[in-house]
Amino acid sequence: MSSSIASSSSSSSSSSKKEKKISLKTSDGEVFEVEEPVAMQLEIVRSFFADNEDVTEQTVMPLPNVSTAAMHGILEYCRAHEEFRRRMPEAAPEEEVRAFEAGYVDRKSNEELKEMILAANYLNISKLLDFLTGVAAKRIENKSVEYVRAFFGVENDFTPEEEANLRREYEWAFEGVDED
C-alpha cells in the first residue's frame, strides 16, 4: 500500500535528521521553540520564512500581537493536528479529532477563546479560525441579549426608546426565545 511507504519514509526522515526548530517571540517577550512542521501551520510564519531570503534558522520571529497564553493554546492545537497528520497522512481520524477539539475548547474560558480567535486571525491559521468562530457561535446561540453583550464586552449605547423601537422592528427575531 502506498500509505505504509509514505509513513515509513516520513518517520525515518524525522528520526534520522535533527528536527528543525523555529523560534517565535510573543508580545510579552517569551520565545517558543517550535518544531518546523507545526510552525508552518501558521501562515504568517510560513510566508515570513518563504519570502525573506536573509532569514536563517537562528532568526527569532517576533509576533507582537500574540500573548504567551494565546500562543500556548494555538500550539497545543497545531501540535495535535500535526500528530494526527503524521499518524494518518491520508485521512484524519475524524472521531479522534472531534474528541480532541471538544475537550480542547471545554477548557477555555470565553476570554481565552476570544483572545485565541484574534491570535488565530493574526497568525492566519484559517482552519483554527473557522473552528474557534464556530465555537464562539455555539456559546452564544441560545443566550439572552444581555449574555451576548457580556460575551463580547459590548456597552449598550442605545437609549431605552431606541432599543424598544429596534425590538419592535425585529419582533420576529425575539419570539419563542428562551432567555437564559
Place this chain on the structure above:
Amino acid sequence: MGDTIHPRDRISKLPDFIVHHIMSYLSVKKVAQTGILSKRWNYLWTSFPILDFDQTYVRGLDMTCTLPLEFTGWQKERFNKFLVFVDASLLRFCKLKFSVQKFRLSIGPLDVKGSSFLLDKWIGLVVDNEVKELDIHLISEKTLFYFPRTIELDDMYTLPQKLFSAKSMTTLDVCGCKLEQSSGSAGLHFLKNVKLDNLTMRPANYTAFLDGLFYICYPRYLSIEAYGGNFKLFIKWLYRKLRNRDAKCCNSHAIMCWRHYLKDVEIECFEPFCSEEELVDIDNVNKELSDLPLGNLYFRLDWCCFSEPVDEVKD
C-alpha cells in the same frame, strides 16, 4: 505595553469580518438579535452580507407544505410585516455598496401577480450588488399540495431579465419560479451550481425548458429534486436528453446550441431527503431512475471550450 490593554478593549476591536465570520455560524434569528446589542453591532448586522429571509422564522407563518393555501387575517398581517422587513433590510444593506454573498428568500403562499413588482425589485437590488449565491423559493397561491403537485407555468413567477446580468453569480437555486430569457446570449459564466426544485410542467414543455436553461448558463452541477411521479418522469427524460444529444439541429448556423458544447454528463450523486433511505448505487441509477426515493439528484456536466464545439455528437 501590550499587556496593559484590558482584554475587553481588544475584543471590542474585533474586526468586522471576524464578527461576520461568527455570525455565519449563527441562526438567522440570533444574527438579527445582535442588531440591538449596540450601535456598532447594529451596523455589523446591517452589513452582514448573508441576507437570509425565510418566513418560517416568523411565528404563525411556519406552515410550509401544509394546507391551507391562503393566510388568515392575522397571518396576512404578519406576512405583510415580514415583507416590509425584508424590503427595509435589503435597502439598508444595498445602500452600503458591499457585495451580497447570499440572498435567500423563502416565502408563500404568494399572490404571484401582485408580488412580482416587489420580487423584481429585490432581485434587481442584489444583482446590482454582485450577488454570488441566489436562492429563491416561492410557493404560489395556486400550488396544490397533494401529489402530484401541479402548477402550470402560467401561474409561476418569472424571474426578471435583470437576473441574466448577474455576472458574479456562482450558485442559483430556484423553486417555484420560471427562468426565461427573452434576448441576448448566455452571460452567466460564473454560474457553476444550478438547483431546480418544484419544477412541475407538462412533458410538452420539457424541451423548451432545457433549451432555455442552457441558453443562459453552462453549469458544472445541475441538481433536480426528485419528488413525486412527474419529477421522475422529468428526470428520466432529462438524463436521456443529456446523454443522447441529437445535434443535427443547428449545423447550418454559426451560433450553435448547447448540444454542441456538452462533452459529457455523469450522475454525480443522489441525496435522499430521508437519511434512512438506502443509498442509491450510482452505477445502477440509470436503471433505477424510476424507483428513486424522494431526494436531490445531481448531474455533473462537462462543457468543452466554447470556441470549439464538439464535432461529433451521439444520436
